[in-house]
Amino acid sequence: MLNKQRRKLIIPFLAPSLILYLVFFVYPTIKGLGLSLYQWSGFKLPVTFIGLENFKDLLKDDNFLVALKNSLFLFFVGGLVIFAVAFVFTSFLTSGIKAKDFFRGIMFFPNVIAPIAVVTIWQFIYNPRFGLLNGLLDVIGLGKFGQSWAAPGRIFPAITVIIAWIAIGYYLVLLLAAADKIPQDIYDAGRVDGANTWQMFWLVTLPMIWDVIGIIMVLWMISALKQFEIAYAFSSTGNVPVEAYTLPIYVVVMGFGMREPIYKLGYASAIGCVLLFIVVILTLLIRRIFKRENLQY
Amino acid sequence: MDANIKQSSQRNRGIDRLIRRITLIPMYATVSMWAFFNIFVILWIAIASFKTNRELYANVWSLPTSLSLANYIKAWSVVKMDQLFLNSLIVVSVSVVLTLIVAAPAAYILTRVTFRGANFITQFFTAGMGVPAAILFIPLFGMLAARGWVDSLPGLILVYVVLSIPFTIFLLTGFFSTLPAELEESAAIDGASPLNVFIRIMLPLASPGLLTAAILNFVSTWNEYMIALIFTTSAKNRTISLGLYSLQSSMQYTGDWVGMFAGVVIMMVPIMIIFVLLSRRMISGITMGAIK
Numbered sequence: 118m119l120n121k122q123r124r125k126l127i128i129p130f131l132a133p134s135l136i137l138y139l140v141f142f143v144y145p146t147i148k149g150l151g152l153s154l155y156q157w158s159g160f161k162l163p164v165t166f167i168g169l170e171n172f173k174d175l176l177k178d179d180n181f182l183v184a185l186k187n188s189l190f191l192f193f194v195g196g197l198v199i200f201a202v203a204f205v206f207t208s209f210l211t212s213g214i215k216a217k218d219f220f221r222g223i224m225f226f227p228n229v230i231a232p233i234a235v236v237t238i239w240q241f242i243y244n245p246r247f248g249l250l251n252g253l254l255d256v257i258g259l260g261k262f263g264q265s266w267a268a269p270g271r272i273f274p275a276i277t278v279i280i281a282w283i284a285i286g287y288y289l290v291l292l293l294a295a296a297d298k299i300p301q302d303i304y305d306a307g308r309v310d311g312a313n314t315w316q317m318f319w320l321v322t323l324p325m326i327w328d329v330i331g332i333i334m335v336l337w338m339i340s341a342l343k344q345f346e347i348a349y350a351f352s353s354t355g356n357v358p359v360e361a362y363t364l365p366i367y368v369v370v371m372g373f374g375m376r377e378p379i380y381k382l383g384y385a386s387a388i389g390c391v392l393l394f395i396v397v398i399l400t401l402l403i404r405r406i407f408k409r410e411n412l413q414y
Numbered sequence: 415m416d417a418n419i420k421q422s423s424q425r426n427r428g429i430d431r432l433i434r435r436i437t438l439i440p441m442y443a444t445v446s447m448w449a450f451f452n453i454f455v456i457l458w459i460a461i462a463s464f465k466t467n468r469e470l471y472a473n474v475w476s477l478p479t480s481l482s483l484a485n486y487i488k489a490w491s492v493v494k495m496d497q498l499f500l501n502s503l504i505v506v507s508v509s510v511v512l513t514l515i516v517a518a519p520a521a522y523i524l525t526r527v528t529f530r531g532a533n534f535i536t537q538f539f540t541a542g543m544g545v546p547a548a549i550l551f552i553p554l555f556g557m558l559a560a561r562g563w564v565d566s567l568p569g570l571i572l573v574y575v576v577l578s579i580p581f582t583i584f585l586l587t588g589f590f591s592t593l594p595a596e597l598e599e600s601a602a603i604d605g606a607s608p609l610n611v612f613i614r615i616m617l618p619l620a621s622p623g624l625l626t627a628a629i630l631n632f633v634s635t636w637n638e639y640m641i642a643l644i645f646t647t648s649a650k651n652r653t654i655s656l657g658l659y660s661l662q663s664s665m666q667y668t669g670d671w672v673g674m675f676a677g678v679v680i681m682m683v684p685i686m687i688i689f690v691l692l693s694r695r696m697i698s699g700i701t702m703g704a705i706k
Contacts, residue, residue, distance in 0.1 A: 123527045124527065124529065127529060130520055130523040131523050133516040134517050134539075134579055137575065138539065138576065138579050141576040142576050145553035145554040145557065146550045149552060149553050218694075219449075222694075224445075224452065226693075229637070229688070230682060231637035231658065231682070231685070232637060232639070233639055233655050233662065233681070234677075234682055241671060242455070249455070252474045287700070290701060339543070339544050339546075345548075364548065365546060365548040365640075368552075369644065372552045382552050382556075389550075396544055396545075397544075
């Protein structure tokens with residue numbers, strides 16, 4: 118009876134968000150995909166159909182290849198670091214450490230700081246002249262290793278470290294929540310059988326949360342490929358060096374320009390297309406890898 | 415003899431416990447170092463924001479000689495922070511509330527009423543979380559520019575609301591589906607209209623979920639600057655994070671690090687307050703959707 122009455126609410130309750138979503142999210146997304154086949158040099162100018170020309174140009178565009186390489190580097194290499202550390206911390210925090218919530222909170226904390234503030238903090242940490250990192254090395258007598266940490270040539274690795282610093286806390290929270298779902302008696306049984314922390318992690322925790330790890334990987338992949346703000350702010354002079362490009366940055370650079378407007382709108386849309394395509398492919402791939410029959414427990 | 419066995423097994427258990435305690439030490443050390451670094455960096459920035467640049471250059475580790483607010487006053491006035499702070503407060507609060515107003519009823523209907531297509535529509539919404547904004551903001555910019563909505567606070571609010579819809583519906587459908595059905599049913603039997611059931615019964619029950627969605631949206635919108643950078647152009651419509659961005663750009667030329675630190679602290683204060691009060695809710699919120 119209730120269900121029947123409530124049916125009257127379906128349309129008025131659903132319409133506002135569905136209309137907003139269709140008009141201002143789905144429609145521009147589809148239009149963006151379509152625009153990749155056009156040449157369009159300004160919002161008020163007409164568009165010209167050029168087929169796959171934009172995509173052909175992308176393959177010859179060195180800046181695009183740098184952006185692509187950086188985005189994938191962040192996902193793979195950054196991801197490797199992030200999950201290695203996050204897994205270690207998860208296994209530590211689930212093996213009986215007190216004040217677990219405190220540690221989790223402090224490690225999550227970088228996630229709530231504005232990216233622009235995070236970048237300012239790290240520029241200072243990296244600063245060769247009076248930065249925290251070199252200062253620290255001096256104090257512990259390793260001053261000779263002091264250097265310009267974010268010098269040209271290693272800008273993107275330096276950016277990746279910052280992103281990892283933030284992301285480790287985020288994925289730690291997710292992994293801990295997943296580990297909390299594992300029944301305690303399985304651990305107790307493992308302990309009785311004499312398993313150590315390391316074995317416990319590989320043989321109990323990891324298999325038990327395998328499917329959740331799949332979801333977490335998809336989340337990381339999407340957030341890595343969306344990465345714009347840390348990398349864009351890192352040079353902070355309003356002119357991002359090519360070395361720091363990610364795919365979303367290159368979309369903005371081509372679509373709007375930095376100091377001087379560019380307005381290669383069709384070309385920028387083609388980059389966005391590639392980005393979306395990679396997200397879809399990697400989502401399917403990750404799902405495939407992490408798919409398996411649900412464990413019974 | 416029995417007593418002997420008992421004693422030795424007790425001793426073994428004692429040794430086991432001791433070993434376990436000892437293996438915990440390096441674990442404590444590692445997580446403590448990481449936690450210490452996080453706290454230290456923030457404290458350090460806060461302390462340095464009271465120093466002068468000369469003090470900073472002379473010794474990174476020194477404490478400020480006087481508790482002067484000069485850096486704050488400068489950071490505040492250089493980029494006309496009061497305007498930006500107010501803009502951010504308006505834009506972020508309004509878009510957070512509007513997002514809830516449109517997303518909560520939709521999430522409710524999608525989880526509590528069974529109808530054909532409900533599942534599909536939910537997935538259709540949440541698929542938006544995987545769409546990088548980079549693919550859609552060029553057409554969106556064109557659409558808004560054609561109506562004169564670019565570079566205005568209402569236009570920016572619209573973009574924030576639209577971009578928050580997928581995540582908010584994802585979060586709230588997860589939350590609504592955990593609520594018990596009994597209260598709803600008994601209220602309906604007592605003759606309450608479906609709309610009344612939603613407003614009087616379900617919304618109060620769902621308030622922890624709504625609050626979580628509001629906090630997470632508030633923090634992410636307050637902190638973000640990519641959308642604001644693209645969709646606003648004039649100084650009077652910029653938000654606080656863009657203010658910090660331009661502060662960072664101008665002060666890096668002049669080497670005014672302490673001024674930048676003051677800007678960082680100004681930007682962090684509202685978020686720090688939210689985090690200290692509500693970190694538990696935020697943390698449970700980000701796990702709500704991913705780990706069921």
